[in-house]
Amino acid sequence: MLRPDDPLAPPTPGFDAPWQAQALALADAMVAAGHFTAADWATTLGAALANAKDQGAPDTLNTYYEAVLGALETLADTQPGLSASARRTRRQAWEAAYRRTPHGQPVKL
Amino acid sequence: MATFDADEAARLHRDLHSHLPSDPALRVKTLESLMVERGFASEATLDAWVEAYSDHIGPKRGARVIARAWTDPAFKARLLEDAAVAIKDFGFEGSATAHLKAVENTDTRHNMVVCTLCSCYPFALLGMSPAWYKSFEYRARAVREPRKVLAEFGVSLPDGVDIRVWDSTAELRYLVIPQRPDGTKGWDENRLAAIVTRNSMIGTDRDLDPGKA
Numbered sequence: 168m169l170r171p172d173d174p175l176a177p178p179t180p181g182f183d184a185p186w187q188a189q190a191l192a193l194a195d196a197m198v199a200a201g202h203f204t205a206a207d208w209a210t211t212l213g214a215a216l217a218n219a220k221d222q223g224a225p226d227t228l229n230t231y232y233e234a235v236l237g238a239l240e241t242l243a244d245t246q247p248g249l250s251a252s253a254r255r256t257r258r259q260a261w262e263a264a265y266r267r268t269p270h271g272q273p274v275k276l
Numbered sequence: 277m278a279t280f281d282a283d284e285a286a287r288l289h290r291d292l293h294s295h296l297p298s299d300p301a302l303r304v305k306t307l308e309s310l311m312v313e314r315g316f317a318s319e320a321t322l323d324a325w326v327e328a329y330s331d332h333i334g335p336k337r338g339a340r341v342i343a344r345a346w347t348d349p350a351f352k353a354r355l356l357e358d359a360a361v362a363i364k365d366f367g368f369e370g371s372a373t374a375h376l377k378a379v380e381n382t383d384t385r386h387n388m389v390v391c392t393l394c395s396c397y398p399f400a401l402l403g404m405s406p407a408w409y410k411s412f413e414y415r416a417r418a419v420r421e422p423r424k425v426l427a428e429f430g431v432s433l434p435d436g437v438d439i440r441v442w443d444s445t446a447e448l449r450y451l452v453i454p455q456r457p458d459g460t461k462g463w464d465e466n467r468l469a470a471i472v473t474r475n476s477m478i479g480t481d482r483d484l485d486p487g488k489a
Binding site: 185186188189196197204206208209210212213220227231232236239240243247248249253254258266270 | 298404
């Protein structure tokens with residue numbers, strides 16, 4: 168059973184967490200700048216969603232945005248400087264930055 | 277003798293990691309910082325996008341287009357001819373509406389939009405798509421059993437009204453033009469726009485209520 172929202176209620180926020188909006192913004196920017204084609208994006212996101220469904224992921228917004236992020240990473244692998252190994256190194260740098268930064272201060276690499 | 281307290285170790289572990297953002301947030305941060313650094317995107321553009329879609333880009337844009345179509349036959353003809361061009365009158369064009377087709381509801385035809393592949397949606401015109409539009413369930417069932425899905429949205433189509441389901445793609449997205457309800461004669465565009473619901477422009481709502489203006 169679908170759970171349609173009240174069509175006349177104020178629009179609910181489209182994002183449960185900031186990273187979801189940021190992930191879509193990155194995808195849109197890459198398409199707008201021509202680094203990915205819109206068709207590549209749709210196909211890759213479609214495959215990520217189909218995979219999530221096959222794996223039995225719950226039918227939720229979080230599952231959807233996880234697929235968005237997965238698709239973004241899949242397409243990033245085709246771009247210079249965004250490979251999985253570059254991402255691994257950068258992620259470790261961010262984790263280290265978060266751990267060494269005192270609470271409440273801006274986190275910088 | 278050294279002791280090992282599993283609960284204490286778990287607490288320390290949780291504490292250590294509690295300062296870290298969630299896994300997806302870290303992955304996005306990683307991608308974003310690399311993309312900005314490598315010149316794929318600028319931080320200002322990304323921030324502006326997030327602000328726009330979290331805040332002021334929403335279905336009111338589409339509602340204005342519909343209200344114009346109801347009051348200006350020449351605009352409606354242009355909208356049906358090439359919606360991507362017509363919405364430039366409002367400055368609403370965007371990368372997600374480069375190719376846009378408007379489909380009109382009539383007494384004998386109801387139109388409904390889905391993206392069976394992923395979640396293609398005219399978001400420069402309607403804002404972020406609702407959660408249900410992205411769900412596995414809507415995407416699978418809208419084509420297979422549209423009347424049943426519509427009923428779950430509270431819409432029962434009378435006999436004699438056929439239904440056409442449009443499957444969006446990255447190249448072509450859709451905007452449903454709902455029927456102008458009776459009792460709105462002489463209304464201006466702003467008043468009309470106020471009764472146009474987001475779902476009516478996706479086709480999961482049909483009869484608009486003038487009492488809601």
